[in-house]
Amino acid sequence: MGFDDIVGKGKALYEEHKETIEDAVKSDQAEDISDKLLDGVADFAKKVAPGAADAIDDVRDNVDKAVGNE
Template sequence: MGIDDMVNKGKDLYEENKDKISEALGSEQAEGISDKILDGVSDFAKKVAPGAADKIDEVRDNVDNSIGHE
């Protein structure tokens, strides 16, 4: 199986399950997990680039609004 075959299989699986995926991404569990991950990544990014803290927070909030239910 080549890379193209795997990509196509992934696309097919997504299309078959996109309603379930959308529901899972909007769940309370996804919200909690995403908050922990986003907090960790943004804290690390602020240590690496402290002058960009405001932009990092903005990006973090935009991503957070796309995942979970809050």
């Protein structure tokens, strides 16, 4: 099975379950998990690049808007 076959199967599965996936991404559970994950990644990034804290917070907030329900 080649890469194109795997990508094709992934696309087909996504299309078949698109509504369920979108509902899951916008759920309360996804919001809780994404907040914890994004906070951890942002905190780590601030330790590595403390001068970029504002930009890191902006990126974190933009990503958070795309996942969950808040």
